[in-house]
Amino acid sequence: MKTIEIKHLWKEYGDNIVLEDLNLSVKAGEFVTLVGTSGCGKTTFLKLLLGIETVTRGKILLDDEPLVDEPDATRGIVFQRYSSFPHLNVVENVMLGEEFESSPLFGRSFGKKRQAIRERAIKILKRVGLGDAIDKYPSELSGGMQQRLAIAQALIKNPSILLLDEPFGALDPGIRADMHELILDIWKETKLTIFMITHDLKEGFHLGTRLLVFDKRRHDPDQPNRYGATITYDIPVEKTDNETLDEITGSMSNKKQEATL
Amino acid sequence: MKRLINQHPRRIGKILLGLIPFLLILGVYSFASNERLEINPNDKLMPAFSTMADSMHRMMFEPSKRSGEYLFWTDTSSSLKRLGLGVAISAFISLVVGIFLGIIPKIRAGVAPLITAVSLIPPLAILPILFIIFGLGEVSKVMLIVLGITPFLIRDTQLRVMELPEEQIIKAQTLGANSWQVITRVVLPQILPKLIDALRLSLGSAWLFLIAAEAISSTSGLGYRIFLVRRYLSMDVILPYVVWIAILAFAADYLLRRLSRSAFPWQITATREAK
Structure with a gap:
């Protein structure tokens, strides 16, 4: 289990300051949801955690060690789409992670080893509700099933951190509710640390243990990129109520108006 | 209505x-x-159809008086051998080079400008160089096909690799894949059907280069025969040969399409969804 410590993090692209002076400490097993207007840097923050972007200044520490600056098996990811491999069927998609480990040269396993991996994969697939679809290709699955598959793929590697980038953004409301239930159950069973981006503030209020709102503290209408965003609200989810919801919504829409003016 | x-x-x-x-x-x-x-x-x-039929009967079923060969079949087999060898070599080179160019940024930075430069040279312009280096035999003809279509195939393969969603490449890494495993298990299987599509498009050019090489220096082959009998205005041979070349080209295209469908069943549903 890993704790994450972020100290005075800045992320800049040339003159464009995306994140400024961001400090955060996350204990192992927390379920953190990230919300904010589009372009507020929450996706950049997730990319930093994933290791596909590097910090400009500051530190991200994982158990007091600097974070590895490329993606690896400690951090699982589920994107909004394209998370599964179209040329592999459902069970092969899930087996892939284990096969990479079992054979560095070919990334394929054979015989008994393969059978064992397959059985593990099927077990995980049953857990996420895809037990009946193991021979299908991803393109034959509905949107919700594809996201279930993406979660199953990540789970087989037992990552300590699971990153979710608007995983349910493209799904119907009914299916989204099912997926919330699934991800909460999985989180309780596995004690994973989860970071989830959502554009739906209510989703953030409902899921997880902690809600982070990304926004700009200062704003220069003439130079919108002069100041970066940081965490403006950091609320334990049990303390969320309608007043807070209104407050955050208000603060975010005010900024938006300023920006458009 | x-x-x-x-x-x-x-x-x-x-x-x-x-x-x-x-x-x-x-x-x-x-x-x-x-x-x-x-x-x-x-x-x-x-010429009348009957004349063409007579000529073709002679070419197909009567041994040539000079060499004792059945000219039509000798021509077909030597042309197909050259074409097949040239296309196969090109496909292999472009698969390997294209994948590495597409997925490894440092190789791309080092090699891509060279490929672009080479692809700008008209292949027929270097045919004399090939004849000088490789002689007038089979090698120079196959080399012309290879040089003619490989740059296009490499660039196409590279672009297809770079078109793969970045999410997939990242996902594979979070599943513990190293660079080689990303290539063999994520990139290669998805690129093969796209290479076949590109091959189908480049078959036309491959025929062009084959006929050109055969016309200039050869002792057999469909292109050689057409250019040889041109001296006697033998339209009764030229016209059926042209039709035969078209049929062979169509058959090659059809076979490649069938191969792509049967070897990569996953892409049928995938493309249906994309539509």
Whole structure:
């Protein structure tokens, strides 16, 4: 289990300051949801955690060690789409992670080893509700099933951190509710640390243990990129109520108006 | 009446509609040929179908007086051998080079400008160089095909690799894949059907280079024969040969399409979804 410590993090692209002076400490097993207007840097923050972007200044520490600056098996990811491999069927998609480990040269396993991996994969697939679809290709699955598959793929590697980038953004409301239930159950069973981006503030209020709102503290209408965003609200989810919801919504829409003016 | 843009021919109607232009061409040719032969029975420009049939019968089923070979089949087999070898070598080179260019940024930075430069050289312009280096034998002909179509295939493969969603490459890494595993298990299987598509497109150029090389220096081959009998104005051989080349090209395209479908069943549903 890993704790994450972020100290005075800045992320800049040339003159464009995306994140400024961001400090955060996350204990192992927390379920953190990230919300904010589009372009507020929450996706950049997730990319930093994933290791596909590097910090400009500051530190991200994982158990007091600097974070590895490329993606690896400690951090699982589920994107909004394209998370599964179209040329592999459902069970092969899930087996892939284990096969990479079992054979560095070919990334394929054979015989008994393969059978064992397959059985593990099927077990995980049953857990996420895809037990009946193991021979299908991803393109034959509905949107919700594809996201279930993406979660199953990540789970087989037992990552300590699971990153979710608007995983349910493209799904119907009914299916989204099912997926919330699934991800909460999985989180309780596995004690994973989860970071989830959502554009739906209510989703953030409902899921997880902690809600982070990304926004700009200062704003220069003439130079919108002069100041970066940081965490403006950091609320334990049990303390969320309608007043807070209104407050955050208000603060975010005010900024938006300023920006458009 | 429905609008024209909404009227679709039925299956049989579609086939018949497709046949009409071919029948029309045959009809016009046969009429014109008759007219010319009536004025001058020795006219060579538009031989009758019967003359072509006689010539082809001779080429196919009677051994040549000089070499004892069945010329039509010797020509076909030497041309197909050159074409197949050239296309196979090109496919292999472009698969390897294209994948590495597409997925490894440092290799791309080092090699891509060279590939672009080479692809700008008209291959026929370096045919003399090939003849000088490799002699007038088989190697230079195969090399012309390889040099002619490989740059296009490499660049196409590279672009297809770079088109793969970045999410997939990242996902594979979070599943613990190293660079080599990303190539063998994520990139390669998804690129193979796209390479076949690119091969189908480049077959036309491959034929062009084959015929060009055979026309200049050869002792057998479809292109060689056409250019040889041109001296005697033997349209009765040239026309059937041209049709035969078209049939072979069509068959190669059809076989590649079938191969792509049967070897990569996953892409059928994937493309259906994309539509």
